[in-house]
Amino acid sequence: MALNRAACIGGGVIGAGWIARLLLAGVDVDVFDPAPDAQRIVAEVLANAQRAAGKLLDAPLPAPGQLRFADTLEQAVAGAELIQESVPERLDLKRAVLQAIDAHAAPDAIIGSSTSGLLPSDLQQGMRHPERLVVAHPYNPVYLLPLVEIVGGHQTSTQTIRRASSLYTALGMKPVTINREIEAFVGDRLLEALWREALWLVKDDIASVTEIDDVIRYSFGLRWAQMGLFQTYRIAGGEAGMRHFLGQFGPALKWPWTKLMDVPEMDEALIDKIAAQSDEQAGGRSIRDLERIRDDNLVAIIRALAQQQGGAGWGAGAALRDQEQMLRDAAADATAAPLQLTSGSVPAEWIDYNGHMTEHRYLQVFGETSDALLTHLGLDADYFASGRSFYTVETHIMHLGEAHEGDGYETRTRILSADDKRLHVFHQISNPATGSVLASAEQMLLHVDTTAQKATPVDADLGNRIAALAREHAVLPGAAAVGRYVGQRP
Template structure:
């Protein structure tokens, strides 16, 4: 059965909705009178095609069909869900709903409004029972939250149907049970924004400093626990009750321009404490701390990959640690009579699998990092690669010899089996202390990045590689070198 959605308004939000539905296999019709609408929607869709599949470990379905329509009537005909994403002006939305109701009498109408009350939206409709608010967050194709709000005349069945639809396309539908201006998320966001504007107005901090105050600290916690559970955990074994006892009085101190604070009566404290206890379920403070820490490591390591925010801070710290570990050495510092230490690191939390030990891909990453480090040592670094030369890995063989767990301090020692002309043959061994964990064998070919064909390395790289290779030729050749799976040559 064809799944069909209409998007009225093809801007940033409408385009995001179109992308979310399309990439989840729905056919989508879009109407927007803007002559640039197709181009704008396509730009959002291009970003979504690049990013959304990276969230899942399962292949996305076949992409749906996108149709740009000449009228609202053409767009909404026979659609199960009609997403309204037009400007935040009540009169515009009312006129759009009138056209929708004329052409479609069964589909759910979901407004993307970020604050208009659904009862006001449905006030002039013939069939107000099928209008809901489905408030998303940009980028819609990545962020899963959608706030569902019913108006006074909304049929509750529409909320339940919408929950099923949004869940199917990978979203987290949050039913805001009380109709209130700004719903839940925007009220929380705007409270922080108001305080930020006051800090700017009073010249307490710059915009960059205010963003840093969130991005490098509480924002990382909020990304995985939210305000209430974060403070519940901050109260230690006493939970939220202890937190309110310690810091509740501070809420009435003149720290903020937002001074209307609820009275912290015993009844209110117990109510909040009970809800936070329920939220934690069977998880004790130490359990929540470990979950928090695992999540924070994953978030910050992801940011590290993009050299962004807190991840950039960690990445910069790597240079300090590399110097302490001797991982900043160059070829001239290497003793060619011994294997070269190319990796010294601790196995992070997110490198382990369902068996509790390091997964296969991370062995390859560790050995790949060792190869990259060796390349850097002999002069094939970022500056050299920018000139148009590099080494490409032609063949890899890894042996998994012992278990490696999160927190283990591992060291990779590298031996050059061949280093002449265009070829570089490396043998890596991974240790925890004296315990051999794995070996990795890499054959690499130097190439021209312009022609993508084999080429000779620079004279400096060739000389550095030859020096180490000649020294390593006196070392015993590993017995497993050159072996394939289960077969030793």
């Protein structure tokens, strides 16, 4: 479901994250937040989001939406299709704000509350149109983490739940609809249990905040990032699966391992202790520094997950692949033009001893571009599972410019020729800021039966799609780099 205009009421940490995700999805956003530093916070978070998106997405982004700060709530919500409320967690404040939104929003607008724990049925009280309110609870940073918990109240309509899920999906998110409203929903219930236990471990001098974080981030945190809790435990049960795991470890739930239901008093001594240890853990890094480190780590994890399952992605990586395909489809142009298939920015690990992008990374980008072309042509996981694929059998790369850390890049592709077994393509990597061509690659791909390990004709539907695109590209002007051989003089 396409979304053109949204409003965000509240521009703090969560509100600014929503604003960034919406803008980068090409949605115009009107913001209302009377706080004097709201515009500064939004600008800083947006800058981080733009930086992270350039590293995360291998697809052409739409033109960013327009950002406007409104003088009043009424001005902000007028004409918005989606209104995201992200004001502080006070029931009286949220009710007053939601009632004001309800009174001035368009009749068919969806209203989403970012509350992390308040019941939607309580939030609906006093609204004239409570059926259009949902809790849409995201996770920080909103512009990177795809999950949003969708929770309806007693008066929320089924149609609202469906529409909200479609809108958030169009923003590249993974909506999970919670069947019944409970305080703190699902994610924060799980986090609260871990948080309570961690507080006791610090209180009792069993571990410091750094040691506890290390236990999480070097072990089960990585497992949770790609498989969650129950599937992780299923694997722990071995070949016998979850039933064996529950039979073996279920009795441990009765053992006195946890103080889960007994919360330490948050007195000044414990608060000071945790705060001091947290300051030491930060090592002088500012919040913005830590955000950028966090974002870089999340980008690396999500992009790594996107490479799994034959490139179809796993977990958050699958959501990224779906988002990239939506972006490619939206950017497709019916007129004859090279396809823009991938884009990004050069990370530090791609830089060699000469201070610019090392040569094998160009081949990596060209390989990812060929993969994106195949996806564009309709080769998906089911096609590859059927025992058919394209193999690259020849590549010629010309290095024409230098790319440095942080430089943006994008690739464009054209089909030079094709028959029932061969696909001859030409790629270019360019710097979108300067327009300069950094490298080109001419490749021959061969369609194969992966079981028989021999060339085989493509099926009729795929052949027709390839032929149609080849005809479009045949009218493009020639490229000087096509047909060159190593050592050929200009």
